[in-house]
Amino acid sequence: MTQHPQQPDDADRVGGSPRTRNQSGGNDGFNNRPPGAHFSRRRFDASSPLERLLILLVLAAVVGVTIGIVLPKISEPVGQLTGEYAANGPAADALNALSVNDSPKSGGYQRDSFGYNQTDTDGNGCDVREDVLTRDMTDVKYAYAGGCKVKSGVLHDPYTGKTIHFVRGVKTSSAVQIDHVVALDNAWQSGASAWDTAKRYRFGNDMLNLLAVDGPANQEKGSASAAYWLPTNSAYRCQYVARQIGVKTKYGLTITTQEKRSMQSVLHVCPAQELPQQ
Numbered sequence: 001m002t003q004h005p006q007q008p009d010d011a012d013r014v015g016g017s018p019r020t021r022n023q024s025g026g027n028d029g030f031n032n033r034p035p036g037a038h039f040s041r042r043r044f045d046a047s048s049p050l051e052r053l054l055i056l057l058v059l060a061a062v063v064g065v066t067i068g069i070v071l072p073k074i075s076e077p078v079g080q081l082t083g084e085y086a087a088n089g090p091a092a093d094a095l096n097a098l099s100v101n102d103s104p105k106s107g108g109y110q111r112d113s114f115g116y117n118q119t120d121t122d123g124n125g126c127d128v129r130e131d132v133l134t135r136d137m138t139d140v141k142y143a144y145a146g147g148c149k150v151k152s153g154v155l156h157d158p159y160t161g162k163t164i165h166f167v168r169g170v171k172t173s174s175a176v177q178i179d180h181v182v183a184l185d186n187a188w189q190s191g192a193s194a195w196d197t198a199k200r201y202r203f204g205n206d207m208l209n210l211l212a213v214d215g216p217a218n219q220e221k222g223s224a225s226a227a228y229w230l231p232t233n234s235a236y237r238c239q240y241v242a243r244q245i246g247v248k249t250k251y252g253l254t255i256t257t258q259e260k261r262s263m264q265s266v267l268h269v270c271p272a273q274e275l276p277q278q
Contacts, residue, residue: 087267090274091242094249095263101254104189113197114184114204121205124148128205132178136212137166158240159217161233177218179211180204181240182247185223190253199251207278209247227258230266238270246275 087095117127124131126148134140137153155164155176166176184192184204192200203209221229226244230237241263248255255263267273 087264087271089267089271091238091245092264092267092271092273094275095245095255095260095267098245098248098260099254100257100260101190102256104254104256105193106189108193109185109188111184113188113200114192115197115201116180116184116204119201119205121202121207128207128210129178131207132210132212133166133176135207137176143168155212155214157214157217157233158211158236159213159221159231159233161235162214164214174215176212177215179213179218179221181209181211181243182253183221183223183225186225187251187253190248190255191251192253203251206247206250208243208250208276211243225256225259226262226266227256230262237266238273239276241266242273243276249275 117129120127122131126134130148130150133150133153137150137155140153141151143149143151150166150168152165152167155166157164159179164175166172180187187203192203195203217231226241231240245263247253
């Protein structure tokens with residue numbers, strides 16, 4: 001009977017080539033096994049008491065870390081016990097001085113009540129949108145010399161951390177939008193509904209409350225307070241919260257408990273955070 005050489009399986013390959021007998025004609029240890037025997041790698045066996053114990057220890061560590069990170073953020077009592085809301089410094093002190101109102105006014109809000117882009121508070125002849133673009137962008141170019149209209153510029157967006165090359169145009173201008181850091185609807189609910197028209201107009205055009213930002217991020221934020229939205233760029237969150245606090249302090253606006261807790265949680269990691277001046 002003619003014998004056919006046994007073909008090596010994948011376990012016998014190194015670098016894609018089959019293992020062969022050594023030069024002396026002896027077996028190398030891989031081919032010296034009964035026909036039909038296969039080379040198997042040892043797998044993790046959870047039936048061993050020691051290995052089961054290791055699995056339990058790993059699971060306990062994962063659960064413990066998850067609880068330590070998540071629970072303080074979703075449970076106010078736990079957050080207080082763990083110091084999640086402990087914050088100090090100028091911005092935190094100003095936050096603590098704000099009045100808390102968990103029953104804010106709802107209904108009646110109209111954006112036009114704030115007259116955004118309808119006043120020129122600094123008297124330079126430029127509307128506030130152009131002033132903000134000029135302040136917040138670099139390499140600014142104007143549509144014509146000596147004019148106000150910004151033609152192009154570069155924005156290092158604080159909300160996302162992206163660099164945006166702004167070019168004015170029907171299809172491109174929305175890439176950079178002007179955000180009211182304390183949203184107008186939020187202001188309405190937290191005190192502005194009782195203001196006269198002049199004060200609402202001052203608020204709607206106050207450079208302290210205006211930032212040039214990434215358009216999609218601004219749309220995503222909408223009228224949300226810090227309780228429901230924070231910039232994805234975590235490096236800017238302390239400044240963002242401090243600006244909101246500065247605006248609410250300047251205009252005597254209130255905050256909700258959830259809003260305050262969220263701000264305290266952010267300021268917890270930046271105890272020296274100052275309030276912005278402009």
